[in-house]
Amino acid sequence: MTPYINRRAMLSGIVGAPLAVTAARAQSDWPNRPVRLIIPSAAGGAADFIGRTLGRFLEPHLRQPVVVDNRPGAGGITGTEAAKQSAPDGYTFLIATNSTHAANEFLYRRLPYDPVKDFAHIGMLGTFATIAVVPNEAPFKSIPALIAHARANPGKVFFGYYSSSSLVPSALLKARADLDITGAAYRNITQILPDLISGQIQFAFLDTLSAQPALQSGRVVPIAVSSPQRWALLPEVPTVAEAVPDFVVQGWFGVTAPVGTPQPILARMQGLLQQAVADATFAEAVTRQGLTPGFMDAAAMDRFIAEDRLRWREWVRIAGIEPE
Structure with missing residues (x-):
């Protein structure tokens, strides 16, 4: 009796073997382009x-x-x-x-x-943590002073944000301190800084990396960090949690x-x-x-x-x- 031969499976194996070898070689050669x-x-x-x-x-x-x-x-x-949507090819x-x-x-x-x-x-x-910063000319230089100013001027304090890391801390402060303040959305950090420095917005939470140039120039003042502990590079700046208990982002x-x-x-x-x-x-x-x-x-x-x-x-x- 002639043994049964699954020609489709055999053909598939013949074709598949070179493909598998090619894929393995491509991975072993990785990366061979930028x-x-x-x-x-x-x-x-x-x-x-x-x-x-x-x-x-x-x-x-x-x-x-x-x-x-x-x-x-x-x-x-x-x-x-x-x-x-990019090809999952390791590049x-x-x-x-x-x-x-x-x-x-x-x-x-x-x-x-x-x-x-x-x-x-x-x-x-x-x-990383975020830093609450205010313009140099701001009438408040701490979280308690910011809260007091916002309560004395309902609807007149604006904060800027450009990501979840800058939006959520500001919105949490608004909710936890029961403040009437308004957020302004920006596309990115490079857009928010000019309005912050000029005083068009009164404060913002910036990630520690993006805040560095403005802090070093002295154009904005750090008033608090959102981390559980104070930031080693700015040990004199308190955490938000020192004024608003359990505040960590x-x-x-x-x-x-x-x-x-x-x-x-x-x-x-x-x-x-x-x-x-x-x-x-x-x-x-x-x-x-x-x-x-x-x-x-x-x-x-x-x-x-x-x-x-x-x-x-x-x-x-x-x-x-x-x-x-």
Whole structure:
């Protein structure tokens, strides 16, 4: 009896074998062209600084250029959607933030991406706080004085914001202190600073990295930080919690990739991120700008983001922010 031959399966195996070999070879050769790092915010902001600093660290290890691709807009949604739509071939990565992967889910009614299902998280780089700053000529230079001024001038105090990290602390302060103050939305940090310095808005919460140039120039005055402890670089500036108990809001930066990116590439990139955080030059550079370096691997980052989504959901609820 002639044995049965499944010619379709045999043909599939013959065709599939070269494809598998080709894919394996492509992964082993990775990277053999420039790698793109999407920054979901404008140049000059915190994510941009982190991304460019990381890119400089990665280039000699990858032996390829790391091309920073700024995609600002919609609280990080524009850049994150661009990353989601990119080919999962190991040549596109995203600087993920608390906005893109935690807060936006509760600040917007519809997201064009799923922060869990559409991405393969690689590693966490660290956390940062925000600093409440006021113009040099402001009549108040502390959180209690700001609260007193706002209560004496209902409807006449305006705050600016450009991300979840700047909106939520201001909205929380408004809710917790029962203030009649109004928020003004800006596209990015570079737009908010001129209005803050000129006094068109009375205060803003800026991430520690983006606030540095304005602080160093003396054009704005820091009055409080949103972290649990005082910031080591500004130890004389109190926490918001010293005036408003249990007030804590922190952000973070990490790296992620489109889901489907080959696991060997993710593993190699994870190892490089761990090296970056441990590197003295990288750590010193980001610490000077307000980031507290702290590496988490992919599994730990998954757990952290799951917990952080719950934190931001609660902060948004307490702040009374209606999703857009």
